Amino acid sequence: MARSTERQQAKPHLVEEWVGRIYTFLCILLLIVTIFSMVYFVASKGLSTFFVNKVNIADFFTGVKWSPDGVPPLFGALPFIFGSFSTSILAALIAAPMGICASLFMVEIAPKFGRKYLQPVIELLAGIPSVVYGFVGLSVIVPFFRNVFPGQGLGIAAGSVVLAVMILPTITTITTDALAALPSGLKEGSYALGSTRWQTIYRIVLPTTLPALLTGVVLGIARAFGEALAVQMVIGNAPHIPHSLFESTSTLTSAITLSMGNTAMGSAQNNALWTLALILLLMTFVFVFIVRWLERRSKI
Incomplete structure (x- = not known):
């Protein structure tokens, strides 16, 4: 039973x-x-x-002229590729030091104040819609650049600043988690040997958590690389390679969102836009592989 x-x-x-x-x-x-x-x-x-459509691959990736309606039509995607990479990398160069320093402040210098006030404010930035960032950039950043620097204010610089603010929560959150997960014994051993707090940070904390910090930066670049609306509002959307940071240019996402609705499915221009989307998709995979590689490095 x-x-x-x-x-x-x-x-x-x-x-x-x-x-x-x-x-x-x-x-x-x-x-x-x-x-x-x-x-x-x-x-x-x-x-x-x-x-x-028999478009030459070399002409597509190295051409600087985008004229789908021309005779003959030209599909040079290099300005869009250059615009996407330049804005994303410059945004990461702006946001990465700020995010890492904010994380160090919240974890190593003033954890109570940082975790209670600073971290919620930074995480709040992640919930703001992209159109709000673009509108603020168009209303504040673009006029500022127009008054201080030569040009109309639209361009890579304005797009990079807007993207830097957008990816700051991503980088800060990931780096904060990485610093907080560091074993306390490493820092205590450094203090026991007579190191100061700053010596412990740049000799122990930063080298140990470097792969995780780079993971946050790469994820921030991936977020910036795929952003469309905010960049589209402040970059100028001119399909050419600029000669300065304050000249108008365009990105892959801007070209797709502005033109996809005005093309016929199956046409040469429509297929060219899908090729730009394929480039975005492949770059996303590349960023994912880099993150996975950095995660393996951090576990070694």
């Missing part, structure tokens, strides 16, 4: 376990199918530019 009772009690648990396994498997399968479907769809559309 006891054994039969135990079997009856074990059956519901087995059923729940199998239901959980099947549900988890179906969710994972759905994610895999969705990802591969998206990659296949974007790749098939993007590669049509070269295989169907």
Whole structure:
């Protein structure tokens, strides 16, 4: 009787376990199918530019003239690629020192004040819509650059400043978690050997957490690389390579959002825009691989 009772009690648990396994498997399968479907769809559309419309690959990636309606049509994507990389990298150069310093302040210098007041304010920036950042940049940053520097104020500099504010919460949050997870014994050993707080920070804390800090920076660049609306409002959207930080240019996301709705599906211009989307997708994969590599480095 006891054994039969135990079997009856074990059956519901087995059923729940199998239901959980099947549900988890179906969710994972759905994610895999969705990802591969998206990659296949974007790749098939993007590669049509070269295989169907016979656009030269070298001319597409190195050309500086974007004129889909010209005779003959020209599809030079280098200005968009240059604009995306320049704004993203410059934004990371602005936001990374600020985010890392804010994290050091919150974890190493004034943890009570930083965690209580500064961290919620920084995390609040992540919830602000992109259009608000773009409107503030158009109303404040662009006029400031117009009055101080030559040009109309629209360009890489304005886009980079807006992106730097947008990616600051990402970098700060990740670096704060990395610094907080550092074993306290390392810092205590440094203090026991007579090191000051600043010596402990730049000799122990920063070198030990460097892979995690770089992970936050790379994720910030990935966020900036795919941003469309905020950059579109302040960069000028001119399809040429600028000669200064205060000249108008365009990015991959801006070109796609401005032109995709005005093209016919299957046309050469539409396929060229899908090729720009494919470049964005591939760059996202590159950023993910870099993050995974940095995470493995941090565990060694």
